[in-house]
Amino acid sequence: MPSVRAVHRLLLLGTTLFLGAAAAFGQAAQPDLTGRDFTFDATTQEAVFTGDARLTYPGVVLTADEIRFNTGTRTATARGHLVLTANSRRLVADEGTYNTTTGQISARNLRVGQFPVYVTGETVEGTFDALVFTNATVFFREDAAYTPAITASRLTYTKDRIVSADGLGVGLRGRQIFSLPRFEHSLDTDFLSYVTAQVGYRGRLGVFAELGFDLPVAEGVKLGADVGLYSARGVMIGPAGSYRHNDADGTLRGFFRSGYINDSGARRTDVLGRPVPRDREFLTWEHRQTVGEHFTLDGTFNYWSDSEVLRDFRGKEFRRIQEPDSFLEAAYTTDNTSLSLFGRFHPNRYHRVQERLPEFRFDLLPSPAALGVIQRLNASAAVLESDAFGTDPALRTSRLDAYYGLARPIAPTPWFTFTPVAGARVTHYTDALGARRDYTRSLGEVGFDSRLLASRTFDYDNAIWEINGLRHLVEPRLSYRYAPEAARGRAYIPPIDRRAFSTYLQPLSIADSRFIDDLSALNTARLSLGNVLQTRDAAYGSRNLAALTFAADYALDPAPGVRSLSDVHTELALTPAPWLRFEAYHRLNPHQPSTQELNTGIVLMDQEWWSLRLSTHFLKSNYEEYLVTYRRRLNETFDVEALWRYDARNSRLNEQSYGVWHRIGQTWAAKYEVSFYDGPRRESSFSLSVEVELLKF
Template sequence: MRTLACLILFLAQLAHLHAQAIPQESSSSQPKTILEAEEEVFYDEKTQRLVALPNARLSSGKLLLSADRIEYDRNRTQAFAKGRVILTNGTFRLLAQTLEINLQNGDFEARGVKAGYYPLAMESSVMKRENGIITSSDATVFLHQRHPLEPSLGLGSLSFDQNKSRLTGKAVSLKVGNRKIAGLPSLSGNIGRNPFRYGLHAGHRDRLGWYLGMEGNHRVSDSMDAQGKITAYEERGVFLAHKLSWREELDEGFRRGSLEAGWIDDQGNQRGLDLTGSAIEESRDYLHASSLNRFKRRWRLAGRIEWQEDSEVFRDFQRDRFNDHQWNDHFGELAYEADNWTASLMTRWQGNDHEAMIEQIPSLRFDLAPTPWPKPDLYNTLSLELAGFREKDDAGSLLRRSRKLDLGYQVQRPIRLANGLTYTPFLSYRLQDYSLDGPDAQRTWGEWGNDLNYVTHGDYDLQNETWGINGLRHVMDFSLSHRKLNRLDSENLSLIPAIDRSIIDLNLGPVDLLDSIEADDLEPQEVVRVGWGNHLLTRDGQGTRSLLSLQISQDLWLENESGDDLARNFHSGLQLNPANWLGIWGEAKIDLDRGETTRNSITAVLRDGRINQLELSYFNYLSLSDQWQFLASHRINERKAVHGALRLQGDRPKMPYWRVSLEFRPSTSWIWFFHLSERTGTSKENEWEGSVSARLFSF
């Protein structure tokens, strides 16, 4: 990965070294040039040179030249070294059989060269510098020292133009030991750019057969990277993928984004069906693009496209990344964020016909955070949304649509009753006006509410070096919330389509009228919720570190118009971080009326330095079967590490997934990965997979 970057740095050091001439005469402002030897230094009348031998040394400042024999021509400012030549300047070192160097302009010619700039080393038959251009013939580049299993880079010719800071390499090949493995493209690049790195992978999957491939990364510029991947499948054909990503920091913002595409002419006899039940075609491709930009600190521009020819192409050929790409999105948004208000223009559309989608074309929204006006203790909140909604099924057909004006306003006044005790009354109003294909519809809402909050804390002079505790602060808060929502007026209420609605909320739901963003299914309700929080903090340098955060909320009373659309919920969240080697976090949500688990999850991570790491997780969503997940890694030594994963499901545990992998570093540059896994019980991947991949650390 880094050999070529180091190679450029190495040549830059070499160029810098020889661009500096060695002074002929010493002065108070210039370092002395000293020629010495173990036995004698004499003047040769025939060659008109100073000769030093044996174990001769020529020094000037940081530059040191040593050899069995050194001849120095003061008139031409040239030095000639022969036998065990060593040229050193700081961290740069060059070894050669012979060396001729012009101390005035830095031009040189060396034969039988071995050179290095840690951690890079290079061998070359001939290396020379002339008029600012360094050239090398029959060069081999490697890390540290040669090894029979060490990958290296062979170059028939290598040149570096100091004037243009440009590197060019021809007749490039990948070698292991002295054996050529593969030819590589010619190299070219500028100083500061990391040209290429490569990796190899091979393995077997039941559905795809045996496969073999190569991947590589290219640093296009300081802010842009390009990646390419090609994989040949025994039963499917050749899969091609490439990705361009960029990241640039600005004075008052940043630019980030990526563009990725993949394609295969699938020759498989059993490609199967996509989510719509349609047969998958031979030509399969996808295009993913995302961008997030911030300008002038307040402007934000974001967008995403995740187009796929069929619903299974990414799952089939990018299986390791499918977990983060199960649901695709297509949107663009421009937003302005002030200190206490935001305005945004967003559009979301259906990009894949095989995925149902609620489109927003477009959505214009304005939000004002609680702002004091006209009195400092009277806080006003405002929200305004103008949006068009279109609900489409997984075949791309339009099911229903609406255009909506949604206006909300809230006023609140916190009243301090005692130290740490605050009472806050609320009044809220909301207007929802719908423009439909038939008669239009409208409804208005009014909500009144009350909040009672109490916060207290205690400080304790507790010290513990093992857990890194330097004093302890316990913060505890209690809250009691009441909201009563009434429908004030309505017109054609039954015609309002519930398009903009919440499907499943795994987190603590809102109680405020203005906090219900997806609100086509609003209904009159009354809720009483109690909350209790505990937080433990300790000093950490100039700041604080959270040791424990526990938040519990429960709906004591809930009554709504439908009687069953909403239910009383219990919700708790836990974060425990007593040390950097131990972490526990979890979340639970329970429907108290139905006795159903909406969400129950907890994860614990234990680290033993760089040697061991263990992660244990438990999941249960929507009262489905229990799932346990174990992740572990153990570093056997500096060259070997083993990783494992296991997932169990159900009361009578099934094993839907397991994985074992071995990481082996036979030398400084190679890293080998041996991987074996199996999936069962999914809709497609009832299969095992074995793979071998190699990361060429040098490239």
């Protein structure tokens, strides 16, 4: 009597001969089937494999606890731990069928997707290219109760993309919170691009809760809302959203956020000392777009009903932008030209803005002409406006402006270059001052730029600091500009583009000055001395270890009350290792001598575990501040951070903040923070908050 093993071998041989005969008759490729145990059901014409059953077909692999293959219909029926793989796509189900001829799939309790988005369904029909789920669930990153999820009575999934869904509910895994009319989402883009929640207490806001979210409503478009509830102020709510589109012709992206509140709390006054109104709102919009290789469209719009609305309710955004700007610019660029249309608008009335309504500008970047001469051209036509502010009257003018310059580099040796320069600027104004209808100013400028370059190498190695040889570069520069009539016509020019407060050296040439309505006579030399210390780098060829630059201006014909020698400006940067960076800016009055300004910053870091930053900000007769920030990673779940801001002039700790970051699985990050404030300020002296943020998908 034959053994069991012999019977199995005979059945396997018979099935192999049967499949081979079928292949010869039908001229179609047959799958390769294997398993620990095998039987053949002659009644149903099915080969049955169990125990690590596996079906291999060109481009497809099917594994399960049991696989039954019907040679007549060329259908494989799998039960138990079904896994169907085609190239990079992978389906997991309890049981199902797969037709090797048509690629048709039918499954129960199937899961498909790629990190971080997955789709499950009670029943599924279709092919790898298009699957239709019933009673589907879309979840993100991990299968946990706190994971954001979408449910749908019917969902179509096509080529790694959810193309349509009906009967939608949105919430956490297994808990619907609200419904959506329709849903479409690509697995290679963010699903929830913006989700935050924060609860806590601040003295001037009271107990508060804030929630912000965006959800997809159309291809590349997400809409949502920002909602804030404040026990001492009321409810702030406003729509929010974002949009994104990429194709072969260009890119498009942008977002908007808004809020409105009928503020019932203590509103106090704005920056101009005026009472803050009860109805308060804001709107922020940003847009970035490219078309082809040459065209860009960028815009920002910021409307605040009063100067303090973001400071009171959106402190983080206020720290980034304290004077809102609104502009729109379209630009077409080539290798050496730029053509732009720029508009700057002023929807707010509590700070000064130089409006451009609009400005049309053409720039020819420095380009070779003839005989080694380099030419440049700037030309613009603008309608300018500046509203009355304080004691300054309202101003408006239409301005035509053009500058043309020539430069001829002369390099008698590799280490010395001398470049004489000459240029002319013509500017025409309408609505001139001094009882004139218009005014035209013509200016000339001559000068030179010169530079020396010297270097020396040193055979020095240090394994600890990863130094492989040293090279010291020294580059003295001397520039000079002479434009004695640059201040001409000040009595007639509407001073809209005028000087703003700055402690840094301004552009030397009239060609580069932005304050062209407020020019001064030029007879000035600028001397700078640059030093760079480098070492060899395997990845980039060389890297900077240190950089030190000194610069100062000397006016040969100074204005009354102005000394010939300006302050001496020094910049220092030390980057001896990836974990250490030090930067400093120093401004010295050489006539006293005394430090006028000093800003420093040092960063120490272990990129995986901790970072420490110490910075100082000193401006004589104005402020002296010291800032320390520290962050440490405790483990995979928790980080701690702290911030201290000290005011040395008033011997006061203006701000101290302590926080703990908590990563909840792969989906959420929570921050628990307590802050204390001191000194005269609009914000509360104490803040306690818990902020929850959805990690980006």
